[in-house]
Amino acid sequence: MDTTISSKTMLRELLSRHYEEAFAAKAAGELIAWSTSIAPQELLETMDIKVVYPENHAAVIGARKDAQAFLDNAESNGYSTDLCSYARVNMGYTRLKESVAGNIPMPDFIFCCSNICSTAIKWYENLARDMRIPMILIDTPFNHTDEIPEHSVKYIRGQFENAIRQLEGITGRKFDRDRFRDVMKISTETARWWKKATALAVAKPSPFNGFDLFNYMAVIVCMRGKHEGLDLFKLWAEELQGKIDRGEGPWRDQKEKYRIMWDGIACWPHLSDTAKILRKNGINMVTSTYPDSWTIVYDNDDLDAMARAYSANYANRNLNYGINKVVQIVKDFSLDGIIYHSNRSCKLMDFRQYEVQRQVQKQTGTVSVIFDGDQTDPRAFSLAQYETRIEALMEMMEQRKKERLSGQ
Amino acid sequence: MNRILEIIADLQETANHPAKAVKASMKETGKKAVGCLPYYTPDEIIYAAGLLPVGLWGGQTEIKEADKYLQSFCCSIMRINVEQGMKGMYDFLSAVVIPTYCDTLKCICDNWQVAVPKTYLIPIVYPQHRKIAAGVAYLIDEYKRVQKEFETIAGRKITEQDLEDSIAIYEDYRKTMRQFTAIVGKYPKTLNAKTRHLIIKAAYFMDKSRYNAKMKELMEELKKLPAENFDGIKVVVTGILVETDALLDAFVENKMVFVADDLAHESRQFRTCARSEGTALERLAYRIADHDGCSLLYDEEKKHGQLLIELVRDNRADGVVVCMMKFCNPEEFDYPIYKKELEAAGIPMLYLEIEQKMDSAEQIRNRIQSFAEMIK
Numbered sequence: 001m002d003t004t005i006s007s008k009t010m011l012r013e014l015l016s017r018h019y020e021e022a023f024a025a026k027a028a029g030e031l032i033a034w035s036t037s038i039a040p041q042e043l044l045e046t047m048d049i050k051v052v053y054p055e056n057h058a059a060v061i062g063a064r065k066d067a068q069a070f071l072d073n074a075e076s077n078g079y080s081t082d083l084c085s086y087a088r089v090n091m092g093y094t095r096l097k098e099s100v101a102g103n104i105p106m107p108d109f110i111f112c113c114s115n116i117c118s119t120a121i122k123w124y125e126n127l128a129r130d131m132r133i134p135m136i137l138i139d140t141p142f143n144h145t146d147e148i149p150e151h152s153v154k155y156i157r158g159q160f161e162n163a164i165r166q167l168e169g170i171t172g173r174k175f176d177r178d179r180f181r182d183v184m185k186i187s188t189e190t191a192r193w194w195k196k197a198t199a200l201a202v203a204k205p206s207p208f209n210g211f212d213l214f215n216y217m218a219v220i221v222c223m224r225g226k227h228e229g230l231d232l233f234k235l236w237a238e239e240l241q242g243k244i245d246r247g248e249g250p251w252r253d254q255k256e257k258y259r260i261m262w263d264g265i266a267c268w269p270h271l272s273d274t275a276k277i278l279r280k281n282g283i284n285m286v287t288s289t290y291p292d293s294w295t296i297v298y299d300n301d302d303l304d305a306m307a308r309a310y311s312a313n314y315a316n317r318n319l320n321y322g323i324n325k326v327v328q329i330v331k332d333f334s335l336d337g338i339i340y341h342s343n344r345s346c347k348l349m350d351f352r353q354y355e356v357q358r359q360v361q362k363q364t365g366t367v368s369v370i371f372d373g374d375q376t377d378p379r380a381f382s383l384a385q386y387e388t389r390i391e392a393l394m395e396m397m398e399q400r401k402k403e404r405l406s407g408q
Numbered sequence: 409m410n411r412i413l414e415i416i417a418d419l420q421e422t423a424n425h426p427a428k429a430v431k432a433s434m435k436e437t438g439k440k441a442v443g444c445l446p447y448y449t450p451d452e453i454i455y456a457a458g459l460l461p462v463g464l465w466g467g468q469t470e471i472k473e474a475d476k477y478l479q480s481f482c483c484s485i486m487r488i489n490v491e492q493g494m495k496g497m498y499d500f501l502s503a504v505v506i507p508t509y510c511d512t513l514k515c516i517c518d519n520w521q522v523a524v525p526k527t528y529l530i531p532i533v534y535p536q537h538r539k540i541a542a543g544v545a546y547l548i549d550e551y552k553r554v555q556k557e558f559e560t561i562a563g564r565k566i567t568e569q570d571l572e573d574s575i576a577i578y579e580d581y582r583k584t585m586r587q588f589t590a591i592v593g594k595y596p597k598t599l600n601a602k603t604r605h606l607i608i609k610a611a612y613f614m615d616k617s618r619y620n621a622k623m624k625e626l627m628e629e630l631k632k633l634p635a636e637n638f639d640g641i642k643v644v645v646t647g648i649l650v651e652t653d654a655l656l657d658a659f660v661e662n663k664m665v666f667v668a669d670d671l672a673h674e675s676r677q678f679r680t681c682a683r684s685e686g687t688a689l690e691r692l693a694y695r696i697a698d699h700d701g702c703s704l705l706y707d708e709e710k711k712h713g714q715l716l717i718e719l720v721r722d723n724r725a726d727g728v729v730v731c732m733m734k735f736c737n738p739e740e741f742d743y744p745i746y747k748k749e750l751e752a753a754g755i756p757m758l759y760l761e762i763e764q765k766m767d768s769a770e771q772i773r774n775r776i777q778s779f780a781e782m783i784k
């Protein structure tokens with residue numbers, strides 16, 4: 001590892017190398033998989049398969065303001081505007097295959113884990129059907145109980161074995177159990193460092209702003225099982241610790257006045273607008289419900305533990321878990337407020353938001369606002385509404401600060 | 409004919425007044441009732457416990473309270489279910505069962521405990537990988553878990569024989585319903601779109617053994633009559649369900665009859681049989697494993713479109729009507745795939761976006777009319 005470069009440069013290089021390697025592999029006749037963002041990539045990494053993540057790609061397309069053409073294409077083929085915009089952008093991409101945001105090779109098979117949502121199953125079914133390619137599904141039953149039930153663990157584990165058989169069939173190669181153990185180890189290690197780095201934002205001021213967090217997220221999605229990913233998060237954590245030691249905050253030209261959590265995905269097409277308004281007001285998004293989704297940690301090379309870890313994703317847990325989690329975040333990160341993104345794309349995240357907001361408010365007193373937006377569909381967001389909500393949040397946070405100072 | 413009209417009127421009355429009908433069934437049978445949200449709930453197990461499973465598929469209630477929990481882009485059927493729960497309309501039920509097939513249902517299940525704390529909740533989580541051994545084993549374990557819940561409510565154990573008896577009644581129901589939907593084409597006037605819908609819907613609020621008897625009598629009587637002359641249009645309808653009254657009326661006015669359906673509310677409930685071998689719970693689990701062509705169950709081959717094409721061919725239908733429940737992601741994802749297949753097969757298709765509660769059906773009415781004119 002070149003220790004002279006910054007983690008930001010490394011992040012950029014890793015991502016461009018990730019896509020270059022995928023294209024090179026495709027050109028060399030190797031198999032490419034498309035995968036959901038929190039899938040057991042350990043299985044694919046063990047088989048040395050190059051994986052591309054449509055959610056990552058769609059996010060970049062959104063951020064480069066290139067989503068509309070893909071959305072239009074999908075919609076003209078019958079996809080409702082009501083559907084997840086990552087899915088619509090990606091389905092559009094399978095036909096247009098060209099974006100200013102960079103391209104990805106077409107898949108030879110797809111890999112889907114339902115721990116992010118059930119929508120992903122439908123989206124991936126359509127990919128499999130349109131391209132007539134095999135689909136590997138890991139279905140993680142929704143956890144309405146506080147714990148992950150044992151029969152769910154058994155079922156997921158059975159699907160790991162099933163997926164391994166499918167992978168052996170697709171590649172014509174044997175699954176190497178020793179290599180698998182190594183990959184499991186690296187993956188857990190990378191996830192631990194990711195957690196460690198993102199948790200450094202508990203420092204006051206936080207050494208990074210949340211929009212940095214969104215950037216690094218791209219790598220935890222695609223390189224959790226790789227040494228390079230591990231190196232990146234170690235380096236990032238080191239840098240952040242340095243900043244904390246020097247008392248440096250998230251921005252050079254602005255102080256961190258308020259600390260907030262952002263619930264949900266970014267509005268990629270309006271990323272800079274949404275970020276600028278926060279920064280202007282000294283509001284730092286120190287964390288989100290998100291980062292922990294990739295804190296997939298299991299102690300040994302135990303498949304049951306791995307099954308449990310994948311099933312335990314925030315989005316796959318019950319309301320109680322969600323509320324406790326946000327309450328914990330409020331305390332750990334000393335939050336002043338919360339911004340809830342009512343993301344038109346993501347019903348699973350949205351339809352519990354109102355109750356989470358009420359409960360968190362009740363338990364912690366933390367003020368919050370909800371705004372309407374969408375992760376990649378530029379049409380679902382109104383800057384004016386966003387500004388008004390942020391102003392309202394500012395006022396509430398200011399008020400609370402005063403109350404606290406006067407000892408109320 | 410009089411007896412036919414009598415039975416139909418009776419079933420229509422049941423379908424149009426669910427709460428009253430369920431209470432009457434409870435009184436008649438002395439059973440406690442358990443509400444079942446869509447889809448594929450383990451009704452046989454509930455019935456085996458001596459309880460009455462009843463369907464909760466929304467309704468016509470104005471949405472107010474549910475807005476506290478759900479954004480406006482949630483499907484109307486679930487918003488209405490939550491609304492009705494919050495209004496206390498389900499208070500007389502001993503429990504509700506909520507499966508979690510789609511992201512919306514997961515959230516409904518979560519919100520229910522807070523929004524409708526009075527009605528005891530029994531979640532059930534079906535496997536998507538339902539055909540592989542691990543999926544079948546999982547589902548059997550899940551059935552065993554909920555079985556205990558129903559035993560507690562009923563205050564008694566469910567034996568293997570109870571389950572077998574219950575499955576027999578439900579399989580009889582399914583067979584009867586398959587026969588019923590198959591004769592609609594012969595009596596398109598008597599069994600017009602609205603009547604057909606209400607007859608099928610009534611099953612959700614009655615004890616199945618009583619419903620079966622009524623349906624058998626209805627069909628016996630119908631068979632005595634000659635086939636009805638019909639100069640209207642025969643269609644296959646697909647979607648979650650076909651409501652409101654105004655929508656159904658529009659089909660009737662334009663002489664469109666449903667010779668077959670692929671509705672979650674109707675044929676998807678009864679088109680697949682339980683297997684004959686295995687323990688009772690295995691038979692139930694394999695029924696889910698064998699059930700195909702439904703947007704709610706994983707299918708990488710996407711047989712939904714093929715199924716619609718077969719329904720059109722087998723029933724010599726003139727086209728397909730898509731009643732797309734607004735904001736229903738599973739159905740919306742299947743649509744682009746089967747649309748292409750239907751187009752390739754040269755089958756005319758009418759796409760209607762519906763909500764269970766619509767202020768005005770005018771636009772839809774016009775579209776139905778133009779489609780009818782185009783086919784003629």
Ligand code: SF4
Nearest residue numbers: 084116117119345346
């Ligand atoms: S944004 Fe939501 S619906 Fe879309 S893929 Fe992600 S989790 Fe699923």
Ligand code: SF4
Nearest residue numbers: 483510512733736737
């Ligand atoms: S399947 Fe569709 S209609 Fe049914 S609950 Fe889910 S979103 Fe609503």
